[in-house]
Amino acid sequence: MTQASIKQSxxxxxxxxxxxxxxxxxxSAEEAFExxxxxxxRDETWRNTSVKPILETAFGTAQLPRLDAEAxxxxxxxxxxxxxxxxxxxxxxxxxxxxxxxGLGLMSLAQAKQSxxxxxxxxxxxxxxxxxxxxxxxxTAFSQDGVFLHVAKGVxxxxxxxxxxxxxxxxxxxxxxxxxxxxxEAGASARVVEGFYxxxxxxxxxxxxxxxxxxxNARLDYHRLQDIGSQNFQVNTLAARQGRDSHLACxxxxxxxxxxxxxxxxxxxxxxxxxxxxxxxxxxGADHVDxxxxxxxxxxxxxxxQLFKGICADNSxxxxxxxxxxxxxxxxxxxxxxxxxxxxxxxxxxxxxPQLEIYADDVKCSHGSTTGxxxxxxxxxxxxxxxxxxxxxxxxxxxxxxxxxxxxxxxxFHHHAMDRVERHLARS
Amino acid sequence: xxxxxxxxxxxxxxxxxxxxxxxxxxxxxxxxMGPNGSxxxxxxxxxxxxxxxxxxxxxxxxxGKDLLEMEADERSREGLFLAFQYPVEIPGVSxxxxxKAAVKAHREHKGLPELTxxxxxxxxxxxxxxxNMDTQLSQRSVNEGFSGGExxxxxxxxxAMLEPKLAILDETDSGLDIDALRxxxxxxxxxxxxxxxxxxITHYQRLLDYIVPDFxxxxxxxxxxxxxxxxxxxxxxxxxxxWLLN
Numbered sequence: 001m002t003q004a005s006i007k008q009s010x011x012x013x014x015x016x017x018x019x020x021x022x023x024x025x026x027x028s029a030e031e032a033f034e035x036x037x038x039x040x041x042r043d044e045t046w047r048n049t050s051v052k053p054i055l056e057t058a059f060g061t062a063q064l065p066r067l068d069a070e071a072x073x074x075x076x077x078x079x080x081x082x083x084x085x086x087x088x089x090x091x092x093x094x095x096x097x098x099x100x101x102x103g104l105g106l107m108s109l110a111q112a113k114q115s116x117x118x119x120x121x122x123x124x125x126x127x128x129x130x131x132x133x134x135x136x137x138x139x140t141a142f143s144q145d146g147v148f149l150h151v152a153k154g155v156x157x158x159x160x161x162x163x164x165x166x167x168x169x170x171x172x173x174x175x176x177x178x179x180x181x182x183x184x185e186a187g188a189s190a191r192v193v194e195g196f197y198x199x200x201x202x203x204x205x206x207x208x209x210x211x212x213x214x215x216x217n218a219r220l221d222y223h224r225l226q227d228i229g230s231q232n233f234q235v236n237t238l239a240a241r242q243g244r245d246s247h248l249a250c251x252x253x254x255x256x257x258x259x260x261x262x263x264x265x266x267x268x269x270x271x272x273x274x275x276x277x278x279x280x281x282x283x284x285g286a287d288h289v290d291x292x293x294x295x296x297x298x299x300x301x302x303x304x305x306q307l308f309k310g311i312c313a314d315n316s317x318x319x320x321x322x323x324x325x326x327x328x329x330x331x332x333x334x335x336x337x338x339x340x341x342x343x344x345x346x347x348x349x350x351x352x353x354p355q356l357e358i359y360a361d362d363v364k365c366s367h368g369s370t371t372g373x374x375x376x377x378x379x380x381x382x383x384x385x386x387x388x389x390x391x392x393x394x395x396x397x398x399x400x401x402x403x404x405x406x407x408x409x410x411x412x413f414h415h416h417a418m419d420r421v422e423r424h425l426a427r428s
Numbered sequence: 429x430x431x432x433x434x435x436x437x438x439x440x441x442x443x444x445x446x447x448x449x450x451x452x453x454x455x456x457x458x459x460x461m462g463p464n465g466s467x468x469x470x471x472x473x474x475x476x477x478x479x480x481x482x483x484x485x486x487x488x489x490x491x492g493k494d495l496l497e498m499e500a501d502e503r504s505r506e507g508l509f510l511a512f513q514y515p516v517e518i519p520g521v522s523x524x525x526x527x528k529a530a531v532k533a534h535r536e537h538k539g540l541p542e543l544t545x546x547x548x549x550x551x552x553x554x555x556x557x558x559x560n561m562d563t564q565l566s567q568r569s570v571n572e573g574f575s576g577g578e579x580x581x582x583x584x585x586x587x588a589m590l591e592p593k594l595a596i597l598d599e600t601d602s603g604l605d606i607d608a609l610r611x612x613x614x615x616x617x618x619x620x621x622x623x624x625x626x627x628x629i630t631h632y633q634r635l636l637d638y639i640v641p642d643f644x645x646x647x648x649x650x651x652x653x654x655x656x657x658x659x660x661x662x663x664x665x666x667x668x669x670x671w672l673l674n
Contacts, residue, residue, distance in 0.1 A: 376479075381516040381570075384476050385530040385586060386504035386537070395529060399520025399569075 003038055006055055013059055013175045014089075014142040020109055020179055021140055022121065029130040029140035036134040048319035048351040049261050049290040054205055054233050060172025062088045067199075069095060072164060077193055077225075077416045081162040082106055084147055088167055089176035091145045095164075103155030103188075105148065109179055112148035119150055123183050127211045127239035133263070135235040139209035143179035146208075151188035151218075160191040160410060165208060167232070169201030177207040184218035186243070191221040191410050196236075198229045203258075205233040212240035212248065216270060219247040223413050225420075226262075227255040230285050235261045244270025244299065251408050253417050254281040254289045255424055265294040268302050268330075275304040280404040280417075282424050283316030283348070290319040295337075297330040300360075306337040309404050311397055311425070312348035319351040324365060326358040333360060337367040342374055342400060397425045429454050429594055429625045430475075430495070435486035436650075437474045444470040446650030447486070452594065455622040459636055459661060460629045462647035463669045468629045469513060471647070472598040476510035477503050491593060504530075505537040507593030511583035511600050518570040523582075526570050527552065527589055534590055555588040559615040577608035584615040591619070596627045601635035613638030633665035648673050 001009070011033075019026050038055060039046035067087055072095050076083070084106070085095040091108040098106045105116065113120045130140035147163055167176055184190055198204050206228070214220050228234055234257055242248050254260050260281075268275055281289040295304055310318045320339040341350040354367035374396055382392035401421045408414040430452045437445040444467045452458050462468050474481050475488065477500030488495040495503060518526070531551070532542055543551065552566060559581045571579050580600055587595055597616065601609055616626065616639055628639055636644075636658065644660040645652045646669070654660065654672055664672075 375516075375518075377516045378518045380478055380500060381512065381518065382521075382526070382529075383500040384504055384510050384512075385526070385590065386501050386533040387529050388501045388533065389499065391529065391533075392501075395521055395525070396518070399518070402520050 001055075007033065010059065010138065010175060011142065013061055014138070014177060017144045018110070019141070020113060020143050020145065021125065025125045025130070026141055029137045032130055032132070032137035033134060033141050036132070036137060038134055045263065045292050045321060048317070049259060049288060053259060057173050057203060057205065057233075059175040059205065060170065062174045062176060063170050064088070064090060067092060067095060067166070067168070071199065072166075075164055075195060075197055076162060077195065078160050078162045078412050081160045081193070083162045083164070084108070085164045086145065086166065086178050088174055089143070089145060089178050099159055101155075101158060103152035104157060105150035106161060107148050109146040109148040109181055110144065112181075116150070119183065120148075123181055123211070123213055125211070126213065127241055127267070129209055129211060129237060129239045133237065135207050136209055136237040139177050139179055139207050139237065143177050143209070146179035147182070149182040149190065149192070151184045151190050153185040154187040156188070157190045160193060163192065163194040165194060165196045165206070166199055167204035167206055167228070168199045169204055171202055173203045173205070174201070175205050177209070180208070180210040182211070182220065182222075183213045184215055184220050186215045187217040188215070189219040193223045193225070193410070193413050195225045196228050196234060198232045203231045203233070204228070205235070207235050209237040210239070212238065214240065214242045214246045214248050216243040217245045218243070221249045221410060223251045223408065223410060225253050225255070225417070226257060226260055227420075228257045228260070230256050230287055231258055233257065233259045236263070238262070238264040240264075240266040242266065242268050242270060242273045242275065245272045246270065247274045249276040250278070251413075252279040252291070253405075253420070254279070255420060256284075257287055257289060259288050261290045261292070263292045265296070267296050267298055268304065269298050271299045271301045273299070273302040275302070276407065277304075277306045278404050278407050279308040280401055280421070281310045281318055282401070282421065283310065283312045283318050285314050285316060287316045288318070291321070293322045294325070295323070295335070296325045296327070297333045297335065298327045300329060300331045300333070302330065303334040304336070307404055307407065308339045309400065310341040310350065311344065311400065312341060312350055313344040315345075315347045317349040320369075321353045321355070322367070323355045323357065324367070326356075326360050326363055326365065328359040331360050331362045333363040333365065335363070335365040339369045341371040342397065343371060344374070394422075394425050398422055401425070429491065431489045433487050435474070435488060436484045437470060437481045438484055439470070439481050443484070444650055445474065448647075448651055450645065450652060452625045452627060454625055456643065457620070457626045457628065457639060457641045459641035459644045460627060460647055461631065461644060461661065461664060464631070466647045467650045468647055469598055472510055472596050472629055475508065475596060476500060501533070504590070505534055509587050509590060509592030509595045511587060511595065511597045513599040513602060515571045515579040515583055517572045519572050521570050523566040523568060523570055524552070527586070530586070531589060551589065555585055558588050558618055559584045560611055561585050576603035577605065580604055580608065580612050581615070584612050588615065588619055592624065594625050594627070595619075596629065598629045599631065600628070601630055601632065609635065610638060633661045636661045646672055
């Protein structure tokens with residue numbers, strides 16, 4: 001199939017109902033979707049990730065799935081949290097539950113467009129997410145629903161928010177996308193956990209996109225767990241903007257996926273911000289995980305930390321590309337970026353490219369990257385104390401992973417992540 | 429306890445042990461001395477089961493079993509302990525989790541039930557006192573950021589936790605000031621019983637003032653070239669090694 005016919009086919013699958021985007025955004029995003037080519041390895045940010053297996057998949061028309069409430073409950077990490085469930089991009093109100101709190105607006109994005117049109121118009125696509133990227137443009141042009149979160153000025157959310165983003169295929173591969181918009185007004189705070197899972201049937205491609213708008217003095221802790229299964233694809237685009245004195249932490253744990261591409265862009269637009277982008281990916285079989293971060297320091301006196309770690313087994317592969325940009329105005333920036341990987345086989349592959357682009361002269365920026373085998377001396381040391389080889393290996397890998405998970409402050413997610421990682425490593 | 433017969437071992441193409449014989453009985457302390465490069469640390473590594481070394485000839489019987497057939501972790505569970513010359517730093521693995529896993533493996537091997545959390549903490553506390561180990565250290569990652577003295581104390585602490593039948597101390601005195609040396613040696617002496625044995629590998633006589641050996645052996649060029657009582661160590665201190673080697 002040609003690119004044009006693939007796009008036409010995808011558009012038919014995705015654009016059947018009412019689009020979220022207002023006419024202006026929709027037109028320009030659709031124009032970008034038509035105009036931009038699918039990325040190839042010649043594109044800098046896709047150098048290590050091939051879209052070919054995605055383009056070669058013949059996606060069918062998504063059926064509205066019947067979801068078993070028990071199966072959904074089993075996926076929950078935070079039983080006390082607010083919950084929004086989406087299946088194949090469609091909101092599932094009967095499986096969702098929002099506990100009212102003054103100052104909290106939590107609903108599907110399609111509903112927010114109806115009931116809170118000013119907020120929607122003010123913030124949707126305000127990060128300019130669709131520009132220059134065919135997948136993000138597709139999301140912006142054709143998305144029909146997703147999450148809307150609004151936390152009013154000065155409000156601290158008591159309960160965390162849990163989002164379940166599910167796909168269920170029939171005998172044909174399914175294509176689905178959601179659009180999320182999270183707005184924290186000045187001084188607000190929220191904790192969000194989003195899980196991505198594929199519940200069965202043929203394969204899936206999910207193309208979620210998320211905008212995070214964190215105003216002055218606000219704090220957002222956003223966690224995602226990607227466990228979509230080794231026959232499925234995800235292209236996940238995130239764009240965030242921070243006002244002065246705000247905190248933003250994004251933690252991404254990727255456990256499975258044939259191709260998972262995470263592109264995250266954060267604009268640090270106000271002074272005295274703290275930004276943390278952390279990721280842990282455990283690849284097995286022929287899985288491929290690609291994290292691309294683009295952190296732009298656009299104001300002085302801000303601190304950012306990025307830690308991405310991977311454990312790659314079998315024939316799997318991983319890529320990390322991180323760009324830290326420091327604007328001339330962003331003096332006293334303190335930016336740190338680190339990517340560390342362990343390869344467990346001769347055939348696992350890792351590409352790592354941390355980058356700095358600094359235009360201010362009074363900054364502290366550092367980056368580093370290491371990729372290697374498990375330390376045989378450490379393994380021998382553990383064995384010499386009676387711990388068998390397999391367990392020594394698991395202990396060392398767990399502790400390697402624990403450094404990233406240790407940065408998660410939300411206790412339930414921390415424990416769940418550690419538990420999942422332990423079980424995952426014990427199997428590998 | 430352990431009987432080593434005609435042990436030959438190499439690393440890569442280089443033969444380092446060239447037919448070593450040694451017998452250590454329960455209740456005994458043996459010192460192995462020798463100049464740099466004589467094969468002291470290789471002997472320790474080969475006995476502990478480090479895979480970098482290839483045993484080409486000879487046999488080692490440990491408590492009636494063929495030691496060389498066992499993996500490093502089996503040797504430990506059977507009661508052999510190596511105090512490392514260079515203890516390894518393991519970021520991310522806490523001392524507590526490390527010891528919990530080790531003690532559990534040892535107890536399983538002996539058919540003993542797993543310790544409760546409370547019992548385990550009590551055991552750690554008791555053994556820490558033996559080497560005056562700072563309580564803080566056990567909260568930290570294994571050897572990470574430990575000083576030279578702390579690392580060596582930590583080796584003896586682990587020995588106390590695992591109560592080996594045979595302990596091999598590989599250059600345990602290196603990098604220690606006199607106070608730390610005394611603490612480490614005290615710990616080793618307190619752990620000594622009539623049923624266990626110790627092999628002290630050292631370059632200098634100094635440690636042997638504190639851990640008094642029953643036998644002293646001089647290793648040179650991969651073989652034991654002289655054996656004697658504790659007075660041999662003093663003689664070596666005075667005359668050096670040259671008189672023995674020529």
